[in-house]
Amino acid sequence: MSQSLHDQVHRILAENADPVSLQNLCDVVEVKELSVSGDRIRLALCFGYAIDLVKDVLMSRLGELFAPLGSKLELALSWQVKTAQNTPLDGAGKVKNILAVASGKGGVGKSTTAVNLALALAADGARVGILDADIYGPSQSLMLGVPKGTRPEIHQQNFFVPIEALGLQSMSMGYLATEETPMVWRGPMASGALQQLLKQTLWNDLDYLVVDMPPGTGDIQLTLSQQVPVAGAVVVTTPQDIALLDAKKGVEMFRKVHVPVLGVVENMATHICSSCGHEEHIFGQGGGDRIAKEYGVSVLGSLPLSMSIREQVDSGKPTVAADPAGEIADIYRKIARLAAGQLAKMASSNSGAFPKINIVND
Template identity: 55%
Template sequence: MAIDQQALLAALQTVIDPNTGRDFVSSKALKNLQVKGDSVAFEVELGYPAQSQIPALREALVQAARGVAGVGNVSVSIHSKVTAHQVQRGVQLLPGVKNIIAVASGKGGVGKSTTAANLALALAAEGARVGILDADIYGPSQPTMMGITGRPESLDGKLMEPLRNYGVQVNSIGFLVDKDEAMIWRGPMATQALDQLLRQTNWDDLDYLIVDMPPGTGDIQLSLSQRVPITGAVIVTTPQDIALLDARKGVRMFEKVGVPILGVVENMAVHVCSNCGHVEHLFGADGGQRMAAELGLDYLGALPLKLQIREQADSGCPTVVADPDGEVAGLYKAVARQVAVKVAQRAKDFSSKFPTITISKDS
């Protein structure tokens, strides 16, 4: 018997993307549907990396299709295609980079760099091409956290090649100066150095460049926010009132320069005693969640205050790679997945689609 294509689409529409809450048919993620005899084949194109979820999604779609009368063999191809999305008006995209995500805090000591490293690693684990720019000129920490030493090479005499570990491309001022050297630079010098790190690195076809922002809302942060094509920002805070005060300032800074906030991560939200299991909110409870609600921002989740996280970061093997199947790695991966989905839901960048018009004397 002939397969009713409308019935087939209706059946496939019952499968909901767990990350977006939408079905693959109405969201136009389902493409190239072909029906030949009792065989059905189609593709699903995700706008975000989801390598770990593909087997379950494929099984759900296959079972939905087989529930339609006449359907025998079902072939489903699921892949991710991350595209460039809209940035601040008047700012050009960076060559070799589709999306730049700033991870900021407004205040030091809240675990921003640890969060940035683990988010980058989580996105890479899901199949994305990811880089990290360590934007903290005065206190670079990504070389230590990512377990990388050495200096960037230049193959063409113009651009630096990023260093790599765990499948992530990294550049930092920490690679260019001695480990114990203090960067006694005024704001303009630091800003220029950071601009060079960003634009004179040969980033290799990145879906996401995670920028580990320096703490505060001063010269460097403002210049970055105005001149760097940022797709969105993630705000990291602890539940403590003092940290929340500065996190709010970071939110306002990004809002003023037209950078959307992708959400708030509440770090060091709870401590569970490794000996007795006692739960204690050392820095207060739910402060980041309340701030997100008050400011109308998405709450991406809470991460615990845990010795293991600090030890793994200090050893150059962050939690997502040190314990990829552990509970904390799962939390980082959940946050990263939300960030990627929110980026995918933003308007696409079409600046590179416009033709170049050349005017000459003879035209």
Template identity: 60%
Template sequence: MRIEQAVRQSLADLIPEDLGVDLVSAGAVKEIVESDTTLRLVVRLGYPCQSRLPALRAAIEERVTPLLDGRDLDLDLGVHISPHRAQHDMPAMLQVANVIAVASGKGGVGKSTTAVNLALALHAEGARVGLLDADIFGPSQPVMLGLPKGTRPEVRDGNTFIPVPAHGLQTMSMGCLVTEQTPVVWRGPKASGALTQMMQQTAWHDLDYLIVDLPPGTGDIQLTLAQKIPVAGAVVVTTPQDIALLDAIKGVEMFRKVDVGVLGVVENMAVHICSNCGHEEHIFGQGGAERMSREYDAPVLGSLPLSLRIREQADGGTPTVVAEPDSAEARIYRDTARRMAARLSLTRAGRRPFPKVVTQH
């Protein structure tokens, strides 16, 4: 048996936990080159997983080393994030490889807290990430990101916003464009136009992912996003409560009707753990997200506890992933973010836009 075939066979049963399929089936084995003294093996994961690479390297070496027949192993293991198919095959945005929408069928389920922590988790795993607060009427990300009151984006050439940096993210929010004393009182079309303007007139720079924190529900802003912005995938946030799950199902169905793939569901406030005795109690019910997952082919990407610390850290401007990066809650967010990005990496490749051509005379 040729060594290349043997190596492929040895990696065909190596399944990274976040990915759910083997390296060969995922297309991660890019190159196997044999010489008299060396075997060069190039493996590229399609999602950010910096914290998992050392263990994966060890697992690959364990499988491949017995096949080397005296050769040295030159293992080039890394990550390459590509654009993935958006609805109706729209080309990706300039400077943004993948837009991921974070949505909920109803308010009060912790969607914005989830969105900011997922964005920070992707960044912690090595990705270049932006966060757009698309909740035009109730923007909360400036507070969650700890931006000082009165923070405004720099404007370039009179019509382009420069993203506001926060915890390593490129961010933009209506909360940075209006004051707390000036509520946004707009009809749907104007709000939808504001979303399009913030998305397209912000000078995002070389992003692997742009996380869009949508307002709750299935209204004008969600439809505008589906019609005008290339969305590679969506995540629906819910609680185990029956009424929340019913609304989450509506969100899943909405994305499917507009040809946006649903990457999965994040179950928030799944269990309360008593800080005094450790007793676990499912205040909002149990098992609903799993049932929904099976029925709608939308896997549960992660299950977060009802935690006072998560709420306090978000309200205090330092979300959990950066406030306590080694905590159990931060690890759940990072696991969830990797699963989300890994599932996206298995979808069909998308198109890159043609660069703008400027003719000078």
């Protein structure tokens, strides 16, 4: 009987996809408990990514999947983010997973995507930080609504204390320089500044650190990719052909430095006229799908060209925080969960095998 129950759980996990992250269940779930007491069965599952906002959905869907185990099934769900990167961050702070958000060129909405993904991960319950790695043109302090002139506290004369904003731990060159002080630095100086911001910030036990990369594939990008344990990257593009060419370069760069590309986010995919409702692909159509197919990655999501996205981020309260129940915020949350699911799968692969199942007969 015990072995039969074990086999049933094993088969259900192996044969079904997680309805949220779309990964195979056995790649993102660990069985913490399988116990039998009379005719009652208790099954405790631990997800590898944060599930606070989707716990009820998962409980319902998984309840259906595991219903064959018995009518008196007690299902318990929890989550714990584990590290997907092979080596820990060599710095003052504690970070489990570094997620780079990059683009081949500027103007495609990379920073807006980065801050909304960070907010989406945090909304699901994870501890999240955001590092503005665009040394020359930092924008995250404005996007997070941090008052002008805010400076990070210095700890022991050597470490930065991250600034809390909208539930995120944040660090940016924008906190250390004024808008009237451009960073007139050569590449090695900028790369050194980035490493200092990353490694000398006292990140407080983060599940994810989202790094808003500068556009392109230059010194700063290579420094981060080669010298920092990045767990995965998300590449942002628009459907426009010229943007797609540069996005391909971004994907190729991460591949050459052995950083997994989790997928592509397609911004400004469509425009819907606010007067008549007509939908138009003004920057082209299907570009993200073409890149994804060429490089064997997935399209994590497509976002419209929307005035509200721009207005909300300019006002210091990005879409996920400003309109959490809205359709666009829902797209960002789905993108974040797909990325988090891939990182959970990587963490599971690093730890080894199929989850251990212990059966206890009371």
